[in-house]
Every structure is written in C-alpha cells, then in structure tokens.
Amino acid sequence: MNFENILVENNEGILQITIDRPTKLNALNKATIEELHVAFDDAKEDEDVKVIILTGSGEKAFVAGADISEFSDFSPEEGKVLAAQGQAKLFDFVANFSKPVIAAVNGFALGGGLELAMAAHFRIASDNAKMGLPEVSLGVIPGYGGTQRLPQLVGKGRAMEMIMTAGMIDANQALQYNLVNHVVSQEELLDFAEKLAGKIMRNSLVAISSAIKAVNANYETGVNGFETEINEFGSCFGTADFEEGTSAFLNKRKADFPGN
Known part of the structure; x- marks a missing residue:
C-alpha cells in the first residue's frame, strides 16, 4: 500500500x-x-x-x-x-x-x-x-x-x-x-x-509479547488477569527464548534470543 x-x-x-x-x-x-x-x-x-x-x-x-x-x-x-x-x-x-x-x-x-x-x-x-x-x-x-x-x-x-x-x-x-x-x-x-x-x-520479545497479554488482561471485563499470567508464564517455558535466556544466565554470558 x-x-x-x-x-x-x-x-x-x-x-x-x-x-x-x-x-x-x-x-x-x-x-x-x-x-x-x-x-x-x-x-x-x-x-x-x-x-x-x-x-x-x-x-x-x-x-x-x-x-x-x-x-x-x-x-x-x-x-x-x-x-x-x-x-x-x-x-x-x-x-x-x-x-x-x-x-x-x-x-x-x-x-x-x-x-x-x-x-x-x-x-x-x-x-x-x-x-x-x-x-x-x-x-x-x-x-x-x-x-x-x-x-x-x-x-x-x-x-x-x-x-x-x-x-x-x-x-x-x-x-x-x-x-x-x-x-x-x-x-x-x-x-x-x-x-x-x-x-x-535486548530482552526476549517473545516474553514481552506474553507480558503485554498478561498486563492487558487485568483491564478486560470478565477476564482473570492472574490466570492469564499463569498461562503465559507456563507458555514461556516451551520457547527457545526461555532455553537461551536461562542457559545464558547460568553460563554467565549475554543472551542471544532467537525470537521463538
């Protein structure tokens, strides 16, 4: 366009x-x-x-x-x-x-x-x-x-x-x-x-996307923001960004997030 x-x-x-x-x-x-x-x-x-x-x-x-x-x-x-x-x-x-x-x-x-x-x-x-x-x-x-x-x-x-x-x-x-x-x-x-x-x-944009969903959920009528946070938190454990972030922290190096 x-x-x-x-x-x-x-x-x-x-x-x-x-x-x-x-x-x-x-x-x-x-x-x-x-x-x-x-x-x-x-x-x-x-x-x-x-x-x-x-x-x-x-x-x-x-x-x-x-x-x-x-x-x-x-x-x-x-x-x-x-x-x-x-x-x-x-x-x-x-x-x-x-x-x-x-x-x-x-x-x-x-x-x-x-x-x-x-x-x-x-x-x-x-x-x-x-x-x-x-x-x-x-x-x-x-x-x-x-x-x-x-x-x-x-x-x-x-x-x-x-x-x-x-x-x-x-x-x-x-x-x-x-x-x-x-x-x-x-x-x-x-x-x-x-x-x-x-x-x-510099941070995980995958995790940030989940954070946006969780924060916004607090302002949605009929939506339990805490439940959304729990679900998004759990979903992060299945991402390559979580694997890279935790590995980088444990090995004392800078994370290079793959973005998925």
Missing part, C-alpha cells in the same frame, strides 16, 4: 510510524486510520520489526484530534459504527499489539490523538506537549477508548475533571498524572524513544 498520510521507516528493528498531515496538525481522518491499521498489520508479520515508535510530523502536534468534518452530520447509528470500527481497526489493535509500541508525543495530543497515544503501551512526551480530551466542548464524548483508558492511567477523579472541563494539561502535569513516563526536550524526543526501544530489544 502506498501511504499518503503516514511515513514508515525501519531502522535496525525499530519501526518509526509518523502521522504526516502537518497542514491539519496530523488530525486523524478515515484514510489515516486505515493507513495506520495497514502499517501496524504489516509490522505484526514482519520479523525485522521488533519495536514500534509512533509519532507525529513537525513540532506542533502528535495528533491534534479527529477530522471533525468527516462526521459532523452523522446520525446516532453512524456515530456508533464510527466508534466501533475505529476502536477495532486501530485503537484496540494498537493496545493489544504483540510488539512493544511507544508513543513519542510531540506537541498537541488532543481527542483522538490522546486516545491513540493512550492505546500505545507507554508514552514519552516533549516538553511542549499539550494533552486533553475536548470532545464535550463539541457536544460529544471520547469515542476511541478515551473514557476507559484515561481513568486507568490517571485515576477516575482526574479523568473526570479532564473530560468534563475539556481542558488541556501540559507535559509536566501529564508526568505528574502518570499519563506519560518521561518528559524530554523536542530535540531529544526521538533519540530518547530509540534508546528505550534499544533497551527493550
């Missing part, structure tokens, strides 16, 4: 996916969501991709929201379909992705942009980042998982305040809220993300 709204570059196992609509502050439209889905789907099957860094082009915005013009005249039923399809195609797809996804939040992450960042496995931000869910100022609510993931990350009270006021918080406040893990300068952001990705890649 030839992408028009995103840029994709693999650098030694680190796949950088950049939302590239600078004149629209990288706003998410239907075409961009589709392209992001395809890029992630391709990365899922690509053995050369180990970690994904998701960011926005330019210095002003990660993603400044959804493209409101695409759904301003929707009916209630069309609105439900929009949310359901978006969650399945991109936001839940990213949250449950089997490979680590780091959101490098540069500038504005508003509405669907913050929801996309929250779907990543963790977030780092530039010191000029601004984050918020302004949907109620438009007479609607977050529809791409924002009402669920924000409370999980920052707590119910803070999430309620952010959603109800439709206000923005800056990077340092996001760090205080545990919405992001680190704040660095704009110039350092991608280098810092790559350093984190490098640390991740």
Whole structure:
C-alpha cells in the first residue's frame, strides 16, 4: 500500500510510524486510520520489526484530534459504527499489539490523538506537549477508548475533571498524572524513544509479547488477569527464548534470543 498520510521507516528493528498531515496538525481522518491499521498489520508479520515508535510530523502536534468534518452530520447509528470500527481497526489493535509500541508525543495530543497515544503501551512526551480530551466542548464524548483508558492511567477523579472541563494539561502535569513516563526536550524526543526501544530489544520479545497479554488482561471485563499470567508464564517455558535466556544466565554470558 502506498501511504499518503503516514511515513514508515525501519531502522535496525525499530519501526518509526509518523502521522504526516502537518497542514491539519496530523488530525486523524478515515484514510489515516486505515493507513495506520495497514502499517501496524504489516509490522505484526514482519520479523525485522521488533519495536514500534509512533509519532507525529513537525513540532506542533502528535495528533491534534479527529477530522471533525468527516462526521459532523452523522446520525446516532453512524456515530456508533464510527466508534466501533475505529476502536477495532486501530485503537484496540494498537493496545493489544504483540510488539512493544511507544508513543513519542510531540506537541498537541488532543481527542483522538490522546486516545491513540493512550492505546500505545507507554508514552514519552516533549516538553511542549499539550494533552486533553475536548470532545464535550463539541457536544460529544471520547469515542476511541478515551473514557476507559484515561481513568486507568490517571485515576477516575482526574479523568473526570479532564473530560468534563475539556481542558488541556501540559507535559509536566501529564508526568505528574502518570499519563506519560518521561518528559524530554523536542530535540531529544526521538533519540530518547530509540534508546528505550534499544533497551527493550535486548530482552526476549517473545516474553514481552506474553507480558503485554498478561498486563492487558487485568483491564478486560470478565477476564482473570492472574490466570492469564499463569498461562503465559507456563507458555514461556516451551520457547527457545526461555532455553537461551536461562542457559545464558547460568553460563554467565549475554543472551542471544532467537525470537521463538
């Protein structure tokens, strides 16, 4: 697929996916969501991709929201379909992705942009980042998982305040809220993300995939996260990565994980 709204570059196992609509502050439209889905789907099957860094082009915005013009005249039923399809195609797809996804939040992450960042496995931000869910100022609510993931990350009270006021918080406040893990300068952001990705890649990506499943299970209704952890823990014992990891530890050498 030839992408028009995103840029994709693999650098030694680190796949950088950049939302590239600078004149629209990288706003998410239907075409961009589709392209992001395809890029992630391709990365899922690509053995050369180990970690994904998701960011926005330019210095002003990660993603400044959804493209409101695409759904301003929707009916209630069309609105439900929009949310359901978006969650399945991109936001839940990213949250449950089997490979680590780091959101490098540069500038504005508003509405669907913050929801996309929250779907990543963790977030780092530039010191000029601004984050918020302004949907109620438009007479609607977050529809791409924002009402669920924000409370999980920052707590119910803070999430309620952010959603109800439709206000923005800056990077340092996001760090205080545990919405992001680190704040660095704009110039350092991608280098810092790559350093984190490098640390991740030194470990067993098979085990990391199991860890992602286990952690996410705690947030799924009707799923016993402890049981998922037990099952994933047991499955690790049947992998070549476990054999290599334990052998390397016992023989006091660096592990060279085969990735299966």
